[in-house]
Amino acid sequence: MSTIITHPKVAKAWVFKDASMAKQKEMMNRHYGRLADAPQTGEKVASTFVPGNLNELLMCFGFAVNLPEINAIQNGLRKTSGNFVMEAEKIGHSEDVCTYVKSDIGMMARGNIGPNGRRLPDPDVLLLSCTGCFTFMKWFELLRERYRCETIMFHTPYMADGKIAPDMVKYMVKQLEKDVIPKLERVSGVKFDIDRLREYLKKSARAEDDLVWVLQSAKATPSPIDAYFGGIYYIGPIFGAFRGTDDAIEYYKFLREEIEGRLAQGKGPVTPGGDMGKERYRLVVEGPPNYTNFRQFWKMFYEEGAVVVASSYTKVGGTYDFGFRHNPDKPLESLAEYCLNVYTNRSLPMRVDMLENYIGEYEADGLLINSIKSCNSFSAGQLLIMREVERRTGKPAAFIETDLVDPRYFSPANVKNRLESYFQMIEQKRARARAAG
Amino acid sequence: MDFRESWHMKTFIGIDLGSTTAKAVLLDENRTVIGRGITNSRSNYGTAARVAAGEARIDARFTLLRRSLAPAAGEAGAAGFLAALERAFRLEQFLEQLADLEETCLGQLKSERFAATAGALSEVLKAVFQRVREEAPELYAPGARRKPDFFRDIAGSRFHAHSEIAAKEAGVALDTLLDAYDKSIVEVENRPPSGDLSAKLKRAAARAAESEGDASHLPQDRIEDALGIELEETYLVGTGYGRATLPFSKEHIRSEILCHGLGAHMMYPRTRTVLDIGGQDTKGIQVDGNGIVENFQMNDRCAAGCGRYLGYIADEMNMGLHELGPLAMKSNRPARINSTCTVFAGAELRDRLSLGEKREDILAGLHRAIILRAISIVSRSGGVTNEFTFTGGVAKNDAAVRELRKLVEENYGGVTINIDPDSIYTGALGAAEFARRAAGA
Numbered sequence: 104m105s106t107i108i109t110h111p112k113v114a115k116a117w118v119f120k121d122a123s124m125a126k127q128k129e130m131m132n133r134h135y136g137r138l139a140d141a142p143q144t145g146e147k148v149a150s151t152f153v154p155g156n157l158n159e160l161l162m163c164f165g166f167a168v169n170l171p172e173i174n175a176i177q178n179g180l181r182k183t184s185g186n187f188v189m190e191a192e193k194i195g196h197s198e199d200v201c202t203y204v205k206s207d208i209g210m211m212a213r214g215n216i217g218p219n220g221r222r223l224p225d226p227d228v229l230l231l232s233c234t235g236c237f238t239f240m241k242w243f244e245l246l247r248e249r250y251r252c253e254t255i256m257f258h259t260p261y262m263a264d265g266k267i268a269p270d271m272v273k274y275m276v277k278q279l280e281k282d283v284i285p286k287l288e289r290v291s292g293v294k295f296d297i298d299r300l301r302e303y304l305k306k307s308a309r310a311e312d313d314l315v316w317v318l319q320s321a322k323a324t325p326s327p328i329d330a331y332f333g334g335i336y337y338i339g340p341i342f343g344a345f346r347g348t349d350d351a352i353e354y355y356k357f358l359r360e361e362i363e364g365r366l367a368q369g370k371g372p373v374t375p376g377g378d379m380g381k382e383r384y385r386l387v388v389e390g391p392p393n394y395t396n397f398r399q400f401w402k403m404f405y406e407e408g409a410v411v412v413a414s415s416y417t418k419v420g421g422t423y424d425f426g427f428r429h430n431p432d433k434p435l436e437s438l439a440e441y442c443l444n445v446y447t448n449r450s451l452p453m454r455v456d457m458l459e460n461y462i463g464e465y466e467a468d469g470l471l472i473n474s475i476k477s478c479n480s481f482s483a484g485q486l487l488i489m490r491e492v493e494r495r496t497g498k499p500a501a502f503i504e505t506d507l508v509d510p511r512y513f514s515p516a517n518v519k520n521r522l523e524s525y526f527q528m529i530e531q532k533r534a535r536a537r538a539a540g
Numbered sequence: 541m542d543f544r545e546s547w548h549m550k551t552f553i554g555i556d557l558g559s560t561t562a563k564a565v566l567l568d569e570n571r572t573v574i575g576r577g578i579t580n581s582r583s584n585y586g587t588a589a590r591v592a593a594g595e596a597r598i599d600a601r602f603t604l605l606r607r608s609l610a611p612a613a614g615e616a617g618a619a620g621f622l623a624a625l626e627r628a629f630r631l632e633q634f635l636e637q638l639a640d641l642e643e644t645c646l647g648q649l650k651s652e653r654f655a656a657t658a659g660a661l662s663e664v665l666k667a668v669f670q671r672v673r674e675e676a677p678e679l680y681a682p683g684a685r686r687k688p689d690f691f692r693d694i695a696g697s698r699f700h701a702h703s704e705i706a707a708k709e710a711g712v713a714l715d716t717l718l719d720a721y722d723k724s725i726v727e728v729e730n731r732p733p734s735g736d737l738s739a740k741l742k743r744a745a746a747r748a749a750e751s752e753g754d755a756s757h758l759p760q761d762r763i764e765d766a767l768g769i770e771l772e773e774t775y776l777v778g779t780g781y782g783r784a785t786l787p788f789s790k791e792h793i794r795s796e797i798l799c800h801g802l803g804a805h806m807m808y809p810r811t812r813t814v815l816d817i818g819g820q821d822t823k824g825i826q827v828d829g830n831g832i833v834e835n836f837q838m839n840d841r842c843a844a845g846c847g848r849y850l851g852y853i854a855d856e857m858n859m860g861l862h863e864l865g866p867l868a869m870k871s872n873r874p875a876r877i878n879s880t881c882t883v884f885a886g887a888e889l890r891d892r893l894s895l896g897e898k899r900e901d902i903l904a905g906l907h908r909a910i911i912l913r914a915i916s917i918v919s920r921s922g923g924v925t926n927e928f929t930f931t932g933g934v935a936k937n938d939a940a941v942r943e944l945r946k947l948v949e950e951n952y953g954g955v956t957i958n959i960d961p962d963s964i965y966t967g968a969l970g971a972a973e974f975a976r977r978a979a980g981a
Binding site: 486490493499500501502504514516517520521523524527528531532535 | 781794795796797798830832833834835836837838840920922
């Protein structure tokens with residue numbers, strides 16, 4: 104029998120060689136260093152979430168910003184989240200609870216040692232910018248219980264009707280003026296300066312322009328980027344504590360230059376295994392990636408020549424590709440609009456429209472949904488989304504299930520089986536179309 | 541096809557490596573199934589694939605023989621001779637592997653720990669194997685039931701039975717004998733059977749002649765022609781679970797979901813929805829009019845509601861897997877089982893038995909539980925569209941089928957439900973067709 108027994112290859116270490124990656128690594132190290140140093144430097148610390156984060160505003164008061172989801176992701180990538188999740192379960196959090204939450208709670212229970220091996224500081228203020236995820240409020244309730252510090256709730260109206268009504272913005276600006284800003288002033292002891300905010304917002308918009316250019320470069324064939332796995336790195340600075348800084352401007356400048364270079368050379372994305380081979384499948388992906396087996400997960404795509412050309416996940420910390428930019432001329436209004444626009448605050452029909460458009464604009468072969476086991480807010484309705492997008496575009500769709508940072512929920516054989524089935528399904532459909540055409 | 545003119549035959553082989561069994565199907569150029577083979581998946585997928593493919597080729601040889609003798613079918617004894625030949629061939633295979641097992645078991649005694657007892661043990665082992673050998677022809681007699689049919693199971697159960705008696709008679713420890721067997725069976729199983737087909741066929745023909753009388757009046761030239769045709773392995777496609785470990789190179793692998801979809805389409809061209817319940821996975825698949833997969837869903841990390849669940853229940857109840865369905869069919873009041881979790885179901889089962897509930901009612905409830913879970917997977921893949929084809933090992937279970945019919949009727953109304961007796965080969969059939977297409981046939 105002509106069988107060939109294949110052996111798994113040993114993964115090569117991924118070398119950070121691009122200027123943008125080196126810059127990002129340095130920024131992240133500095134970020135965690137700043138947080139860990141806060142008790143010594145006397146800097147005040149604010150904890151807040153990625154979707155709807157008011158980074159520019161917090162910077163006006165000199166806060167060092169701690170983002171619990173980013174900590175959970177870093178712990179997932181470093182394979183320490185599993186123990187934290189179990190620690191949280193020991194405390195009494197059930198199996199169904201969001202694993203970002205459990206990773207965070209477990210990390211606190213074990214001394215709050217951050218991804219850089221140093222203790223993360225207790226926050227001076229919890230700023231809950233509530234944008235569509237129902238778990239956020241519960242999460243901050245737990246944090247408030249522990250830290251007993253000032254807790255601010257900034258409420259973003261859900262975009263149930265698919266558009267921003269003027270009243271929504273007014274309502275949010277009023278919250279900022281009457282509640283959020285006064286409390287931040289009180290905690291920080293710094294007087295709010297709107298011109299300082301305008302300066303930061305101007306910087307945000309510059310970085311946002313370059314980010315959008317990078318993400319939209321995936322419209323080219325072959326795509327010079329992977330807008331999901333690579334995209335995770337690309338959104339890092341702007342979704343995190345660097346929006347509004349010169350660092351972010353510089354990072355996106357480097358990144359854009361690199362991608363321009365790849366585009367000019369007709370190159371595909373960079374992957375942990377080096378330059379990607381021939382682009383065979385172009386996908387739009389809905390849902391976050393799995394972080395505990397991130398590279399293994401990615402490999403299942405790039406080994407098959409599958410590149411993600413657009414993803415909704417790279418919009419959870421801000422949706423910029425439909426024209427929104429932070430606007431120094433309307434500072435508070437633009438913070439409100441930013442929050443309203445984030446992907447997590449979009450209704451199901453809006454999500455369907457967005458994914459459908461991506462498939463058309465990025466000339467994708469279909470939609471893949473990675474449904475997160477422990478995400479009760481966003482996994483609901485994903486099958487409906489899939490069917491509707493499939494119906495509208497006529498392109499095949501598929502569904503896989505993993506988790507954010509709980510390693511117990513990543514079943515490689517199952518995921519690989521489904522992915523390969525999906526790729527072959529696309530292939531078969533193409534062959535059929537060729538035969539018919 | 542005129543066999544006399546064709547000495548060389550292109551064949552396309554599909555292999556489906558399941559968690560429990562490995563299946564192979566051999567197609568000819570006309571898309572006709574000429575052979576099927578099945579074996580237990582054992583610990584070595586490579587061997588399982590080779591054995592299943594080998595079995596399919598043997599089956600194909602018998603198909604060719606049947607075809608070649610078709611014009612002589614009217615002649616006295618043609619059909620009887622073929623059936624006897626096949627039985628005799630299976631017996632030859634069994635005896636060959638049994639001899640290997642005996643030698644391997646005896647080899648175990650050479651280790652130092654048996655130094656003192658090797659002599660006595662070897663005598664007992666030889667006696668046990670002699671008894672198994674003597675009764676083997678009965679196992680392969682006309683009408684004999686051998687379920688399951690794999691060497692491991694048949695040899696294992698007979699070896700155990702005779703060892704108990706022999707150990708007692710000779711005053712040696714039964715555990716030592718069983719230990720020698722356990723260590724040897726894996727080795728023997730993972731050794732592909734010898735490829736000398738014609739010698740085995742010759743011995744089988746001699747045996748068949750003994751039982752069925754002289755076959756010399758049958759057209760010998762046609763028999764020789766059929767045996768002389770070279771079955772060329774033109775292309776092979778493999779599929780199956782645990783795909784990372786499949787012993788095929790990448791271009792020879794197709795997704796099992798696509799293989800099942802295509803296989804079901806080949807069996808029933810009007811199929812639009814396929815449900816496959818295998819040993820450790822359950823799949824709901826939607827296909828178009830050409831057998832191309834449109835959508836699918838499958839179980840995740842958890843194997844609750846799969847074939848293994850029934851296997852576990854059978855063990856718990858100390859019954860054979862094949863006895864579960866018939867007993868459940870006797871129930872008129874299925875119990876409401878709360879758990880599809882395989883582990884919990886064991887506890888629930890014991891609870892209910894201790895409360896005096898009837899075995900058949902509990903079993904019927906368990907069958908309903910796994911079908912409920914399967915229906916949920918099918919629903920998520922897009923529901924049931926006429927016609928609906930049910931495949932996999934569980935499709936052989938009448939009680940499961942009864943529950944499925946009920947639930948489909950309740951949820952989707954009148955739908956044609958297809959169940960092929962060879963549905964266990966659906967994935968392998970699809971794979972074989974992919975092989976045929978890949979070869980450009």
